[in-house]
Amino acid sequence: MSIDKTKRKIGIIGGGQLGKMMILEAKKMDFYIIILDPTAHCPAHSIADEHLVADFDDEEAIRELAGKSDVITYEFEHIGVEVLQDLESEGYNIYPTPLALATIQNKYRQKELFKEHNLPVSDHMKVITEEDIKRAGDKFGYPVMLKSCTGGYDGKGNFLIRSKSEIKEGYQALGVGDNLLMAEEFIPFDREISVLGCRGVDGEVVTYPIGENQHQGSILIESKVPADISCQVKEEALKLGREVIELFSGVGIFCIEMFVTGDNRVLINEVAPRPHNSGHYSIEGTVTSQFANHVRAITGLPLGSTDLVKPSVMRNILGEEGSTGEAKVKGIEEALKLPNVKVHNYGKKITRPNRKMGHLTVTADTVEQASRTASEASKLIKIGGD
Amino acid sequence: MSIDKTKRKIGIIGGGQLGKMMILEAKKMDFYIIILDPTAHCPAHSIADEHLVADFDDEEAIRELAGKSDVITYEFEHIGVEVLQDLESEGYNIYPTPLALATIQNKYRQKELFKEHNLPVSDHMKVITEEDIKRAGDKFGYPVMLKSCTGGYDGKGNFLIRSKSEIKEGYQALGVGDNLLMAEEFIPFDREISVLGCRGVDGEVVTYPIGENQHQGSILIESKVPADISCQVKEEALKLGREVIELFSGVGIFCIEMFVTGDNRVLINEVAPRPHNSGHYSIEGTVTSQFANHVRAITGLPLGSTDLVKPSVMRNILGEEGSTGEAKVKGIEEALKLPNVKVHNYGKKITRPNRKMGHLTVTADTVEQASRTASEASKLIKIGGD
Numbered sequence: 194m195s196i197d198k199t200k201r202k203i204g205i206i207g208g209g210q211l212g213k214m215m216i217l218e219a220k221k222m223d224f225y226i227i228i229l230d231p232t233a234h235c236p237a238h239s240i241a242d243e244h245l246v247a248d249f250d251d252e253e254a255i256r257e258l259a260g261k262s263d264v265i266t267y268e269f270e271h272i273g274v275e276v277l278q279d280l281e282s283e284g285y286n287i288y289p290t291p292l293a294l295a296t297i298q299n300k301y302r303q304k305e306l307f308k309e310h311n312l313p314v315s316d317h318m319k320v321i322t323e324e325d326i327k328r329a330g331d332k333f334g335y336p337v338m339l340k341s342c343t344g345g346y347d348g349k350g351n352f353l354i355r356s357k358s359e360i361k362e363g364y365q366a367l368g369v370g371d372n373l374l375m376a377e378e379f380i381p382f383d384r385e386i387s388v389l390g391c392r393g394v395d396g397e398v399v400t401y402p403i404g405e406n407q408h409q410g411s412i413l414i415e416s417k418v419p420a421d422i423s424c425q426v427k428e429e430a431l432k433l434g435r436e437v438i439e440l441f442s443g444v445g446i447f448c449i450e451m452f453v454t455g456d457n458r459v460l461i462n463e464v465a466p467r468p469h470n471s472g473h474y475s476i477e478g479t480v481t482s483q484f485a486n487h488v489r490a491i492t493g494l495p496l497g498s499t500d501l502v503k504p505s506v507m508r509n510i511l512g513e514e515g516s517t518g519e520a521k522v523k524g525i526e527e528a529l530k531l532p533n534v535k536v537h538n539y540g541k542k543i544t545r546p547n548r549k550m551g552h553l554t555v556t557a558d559t560v561e562q563a564s565r566t567a568s569e570a571s572k573l574i575k576i577g578g579d
Numbered sequence: 580m581s582i583d584k585t586k587r588k589i590g591i592i593g594g595g596q597l598g599k600m601m602i603l604e605a606k607k608m609d610f611y612i613i614i615l616d617p618t619a620h621c622p623a624h625s626i627a628d629e630h631l632v633a634d635f636d637d638e639e640a641i642r643e644l645a646g647k648s649d650v651i652t653y654e655f656e657h658i659g660v661e662v663l664q665d666l667e668s669e670g671y672n673i674y675p676t677p678l679a680l681a682t683i684q685n686k687y688r689q690k691e692l693f694k695e696h697n698l699p700v701s702d703h704m705k706v707i708t709e710e711d712i713k714r715a716g717d718k719f720g721y722p723v724m725l726k727s728c729t730g731g732y733d734g735k736g737n738f739l740i741r742s743k744s745e746i747k748e749g750y751q752a753l754g755v756g757d758n759l760l761m762a763e764e765f766i767p768f769d770r771e772i773s774v775l776g777c778r779g780v781d782g783e784v785v786t787y788p789i790g791e792n793q794h795q796g797s798i799l800i801e802s803k804v805p806a807d808i809s810c811q812v813k814e815e816a817l818k819l820g821r822e823v824i825e826l827f828s829g830v831g832i833f834c835i836e837m838f839v840t841g842d843n844r845v846l847i848n849e850v851a852p853r854p855h856n857s858g859h860y861s862i863e864g865t866v867t868s869q870f871a872n873h874v875r876a877i878t879g880l881p882l883g884s885t886d887l888v889k890p891s892v893m894r895n896i897l898g899e900e901g902s903t904g905e906a907k908v909k910g911i912e913e914a915l916k917l918p919n920v921k922v923h924n925y926g927k928k929i930t931r932p933n934r935k936m937g938h939l940t941v942t943a944d945t946v947e948q949a950s951r952t953a954s955e956a957s958k959l960i961k962i963g964g965d
């Protein structure tokens with residue numbers, strides 16, 4: 194009979210909402226959890242066994258975390274990969290692997306890797322000078338998407354250049370070449386979908402029901418599951434998702450965002466080597482949530498069923514526009530009166546406009562019904578500052 | 580728009596598995612939690628915001644808990660009710676109410692209350708002397724169930740007297756009249772079922788799908804949901820359950836254990852004013868678990884749907900016979916390989932024979948299938964001492 198893997202201590206770099214939701218699953222099986230996060234009262238603080246209050250680039254603290262943990266994972270990809278690579282070479286278990294993280298951190302390297310392996314991605318090129326952007330415009334046509342290769346999230350680090358005359362503005366907005374830049378062919382897609390998958394240490398891969406994402410100002414607003422796509426698109430997307438996860442020899446949850454065009458082409462957009470906002474629906478909507486399977490994967494336990502329990506819609510609860518300060522939540526009570534609404538309040542002390550403060554999930558017999566209720570509920574909840 | 584009830588601080592007397600599972604739900608909405616428990620590393624310790632390490636009868640500590648909390652609840656009914664009554668009269672919110680608790684703590688008083696309200700219970704009488712037991716035997720016939728009126732659980736405090744000749748043994752086993760005793764007509768029931776219900780502060784009552792319980796040596800082994808009962812029995816049981824909850828003007832979860840006889844009579848056996856072992860299936864098996872609804876109820880939030888997601892079977896994981904000491908868990912990995920098995924490891928440091936160390940839940944298309952898998956999984960998991 195096996196050793197008790199639930200005795201493995203899990204170190205998490207980051208104590209935000211993703212860390213918090215991992216811990217809520219891990220604690221069901223009594224895992225011991227250490228987090229590293231610079232914010233004393235971060236969302237995961239009160240449910241972690243230990244909290245190292247330190248910056249994410251504090252190598253000494255990351256080494257301390259490694260010393261206390263049997264396995265290290267992370268809840269966001271903008272961390273220094275060198276120290277993780279060193280630790281891995283010293284024999285520490287780090288999942289997903291630093292090699293996967295290093296590739297994913299750089300969007301250009303990510304796209305090149307996919308291209309090398311004949312995985313469908315939009316046309317793209319490295320950009321150093323304004324002249325390079327002009328060449329990209331000539332090659333791809335306008336609009337052209339200008340992106341920082343590293344560090345971007347929630348639309349930060351992206352600039353859509355609609356015509357030649359906007360090249361200078363875009364170039365300046367993204368740091369005048371101080372950051373690594375790339376230009377991409379603009380894909381006039383019909384839908385953005387998420388393929389969520391998880392790979393165990395033994396190589397077993399499971400994929401989740403595909404979700405369809407709506408953004409507002411580049412921030413995810415809603416994910417509907419199942420996505421309204423044809424069977425053929427679904428099979429193609431799942432196949433691609435699985436190929437990406439195998440390509441990285443990943444361990445844990447990966448989210449692969451894809452575009453579906455009007456003529457039903459599926460293109461890989463970006464990969465996140467961690468539980469993803471578009472997979473939050475899985476807590477209520479599937480048999481085993483993305484957080485539960487991530488914990489199982491990185492600790493070497495077998496993966497759980499990803500079957501959809503009911504059609505599900507997740508909506509983010511964002512900090513109100515024009516309001517910054519100590520977070521005040523209103524309307525949760527009214528929202529909970531609506532059928533099958535579940536509210537997740539991350540407990541962030543400070544709100545800012547469009548900061549992800551929480552989310553809600555609605556399950557229903559149809560995705561349309563869930564979406565109507567979710568939309569109604571999210572209008573009721575307001576998080577503003579003092 | 581309403582005030583933010585998720586800012587209410589919840590005090591829980593008891594930091595065992597029930598407290599732990601309450602907290603795992605409460606933390607999704609970011610409630611602040613203080614527990615009172617004498618065991619430093621009790622199951623709820625690592626996920627509570629504060630832990631008052633104190634005995635359950637430590638009035639000063641209970642007062643300290645009240646001072647820190649906006650609402651107090653408890654995870655077991657064997658606590659001194661006087662201090663709770665005092666605190667309530669001083670204006671503290673205590674749910675379920677001390678009055679309900681006082682009645683429920685005394686099994687005789689509980690049964691008398693039901694009789695007064697024409698709710699069906701087995702025949703019973705107060706017992707002080709051996710002579711009284713003889714009278715009960717003459718009146719009810721043998722076997723007769725002798726019970727301590729207070730303090731019993733998991734079969735402790737019960738003695739089945741099969742004939743007149745066993746009266747002395749039973750009387751001695753239960754303390755020779757030092758404890759309050761009662762004698763009950765023995766009900767040769769076909770099934771034992773649990774009606775779980777929850778009442779909000781506004782009087783709203785929801786009931787859960789009825790579960791069917793199997794005991795071994797008076798300890799709950801398995802709960803299957805839905806119970807294999809006729810529609811008529813189901814309606815009768817739900818009606819009775821609702822009447823009991825309204826009778827106590829309860830706030831929070833109540834579990835009403837009932838007997839179903841061969842001729843389909845339904846009798847109320849016992850009530851627990853708290854989340855109950857037979858309701859653990861609701862974490863995976865219903866839209867809103869008993870723990871989530873308990874938290875919603877006591878904080879004044881609207882209750883959630885209790886719809887069954889899938890047929891579900893819960894099995895307890897008990898400490899191995901003949902083994903006491905630091906708990907060693909084996910076989911979780913093997914159990915998780917079986918379809919839809921979820922393991923809850925309470926994290927108790929010390930195991931004893933038949934101690935409730937964890938449970939597992941299986942959902943499936945039929946209750947028979949779930950039961951087969953649950954039985955197989957529970958044979959794989961062993962918790963023994965050093």
